[in-house]
Amino acid sequence: MKASLDKLSAWLKERKITEVECLISDLTGIARGKISPTNKFLEEKGMRLPESVLLQTVTGDYVEDDIYFDLLDEADIDMFCRPDENAIFLVPWALEPTAMVIHDSFDKQGKPIDLSPRNILKKVLALYHQKGWQPIVAPEMEFYLTKRCNDPDFPLVAPVGRSGRPETGRQSFSIDAANEFDPLFEDMYDWCELQNLNLDTLIHEEGPAQMEINFRHGDALHLADQILVFKRTMREAALKHDVTATFMAKPITDEPGSAMHIHQSVIEVKTGKNIFSADDGSMSELFLHYIGGMQKYIPELLPLFAPNVNSFRRFLPDTSAPVNVEWGVENRTVGLRVPESNPQNRRVENRLAGADANPYLVLAATLLCGYMGMVGNVPPSAPVKGRGYERRNLRLPVTIESALERMEACKDAQQYLGESFMRGYVAVKRTEHENFKRVISSWEREFLLLSV
Structure with a gap:
């Protein structure tokens, strides 16, 4: 981990990076995480995020409580996200010199989080x-x-x-x-x-x-x-x-x-x-x-x-x-x-x-x-x-x-x-679909409003 941070530190200093976007991918593919000053990013050696982020839908909602508490700790604890030195990229559109660093997610015992999409790909590889x-x-x-x-x-x-x-x-x-x-x-x-x-x-x-x-x-x-x-x-x-x-x-x-x-x-x-x-x-x-x-x-x-x-x-x-x-x-x-x-x-x-x-x-x-x-x-x-x-x-x-x-x-x-990933992914997508079904579409207004 120290060697990895040394490499990251040298990369950031060489490019005079002042801010780091620390991110992971949720199940929907949205980049979630924190934005940190470079010195704090290197001091903290990663970031902590609520593990519930990985059961968040595209609308920002969460799955039903029975599945949520079955797959996650009831206390809504943090997971530990470590930067990957091979996944660091500039953010050219930022006003200040900024980098984004993709992280891997672990529990407090150091075990890869089952719901993490990046961990799922690593598991298959x-x-x-x-x-x-x-x-x-x-x-x-x-x-x-x-x-x-x-x-x-x-x-x-x-x-x-x-x-x-x-x-x-x-x-x-x-x-x-x-x-x-x-x-x-x-x-x-x-x-x-x-x-x-x-x-x-x-x-x-x-x-x-x-x-x-x-x-x-x-x-x-x-x-x-x-x-x-x-x-x-x-x-x-x-x-x-x-x-x-x-x-x-x-x-x-x-x-x-x-x-x-x-x-x-x-x-x-x-x-x-x-x-x-x-x-x-x-x-x-x-x-x-x-x-x-x-x-x-x-x-x-x-x-x-x-x-x-x-x-x-x-x-x-x-x-x-x-x-x-x-x-x-x-x-x-x-x-x-x-x-x-x-x-x-x-x-x-x-x-x-x-x-x-x-x-x-x-x-x-x-x-x-x-x-x-x-x-x-x-x-x-x-x-x-x-x-x-x-x-x-x-x-x-x-x-x-x-x-x-x-x-x-x-x-x-x-x-x-893994069972946790399969259940969690299906639950997220079902929650999104339930949300979709509540929306009245323009087709319904156009063809049903004055016809039925």
Whole structure:
């Protein structure tokens, strides 16, 4: 711990940092924590937070008392959060020299907190480490830029770009449409470079002012940290230019949703060989079982990929999102796409996760599904050739309620993720959904007010 703090201290002093944002991710993916002067941050060697933060919903509410007090200490005690020296980032938009440091959460005995999303990902990565394997992932984050709107009853609309006009029609992969927001993206790239985020390409997606940022492939934990930081950075860059960046899964009616596509492969640590390829260069048995595991378990753990009621709007019929866990080579109409590549770069792309998913939990979930497939020798279905949207054999749950029921009953995943995490996550999402059901929508006012 001392060596870690020495490294952090040197990093902070070298950059003349005066303030540190100490943060963790809650179950919904919100960054929570404290802001501390640098000298106090180094004196305290971390921070304490109420462990109840990890059972907080997106609205700031908490789960019902019977679950709350079953999973947490009745005295609402603190957990102990320690900084990770490998998860420190500048805050380029701050007025004073500021850094954010991602922390890990422990109880007073020093045991990792079961409800911590970062600890959950570490737990899954440890399963791979025990086998002598290392997962490699490459996330792709889709999001919308929208005109700023203070009234949540008003629909979101495309912002005005450099031309002075809002975007219309479909502009997939359009360079000119992306260049409409050049000043914004120049700031975003400058800030991400200062933060050492491993960004790759920027793409204009199908929706109006819908964009995609690709990350370079790498370590899953480090990339989960980067996604958490990138979301904050993208929102701040947008606000600087008087627009909004949103990672909602389906923010605009009748427009494509926003996904987090996750490319994933696994290497053998000793040799550096991709275990998804056999010696002759063909798909290995482990690769096929990995796909089989994803097909079997993604529908069981769907709330980790689609965490909100809005997430399921991506899966409605006649959308551009895949609605099943079919797989195929170079096929974007199925949930699990295998891009053409050489044997060392063989990978599978999970196209089902929403951009609104918690990065730690969605990476943990997709890697765990594949792991359970490999250790359980789960066979995949036959690959799909041609259009896969209408395939109905391997469809996903269609509502958050049914998805939570299936997750709650998934004993195989509970064996690895722990009962406390499974119960706590399901309880948080049920509490959020109960809150959602109390809201009267504009659709109800429009069609029922004077008609029934």
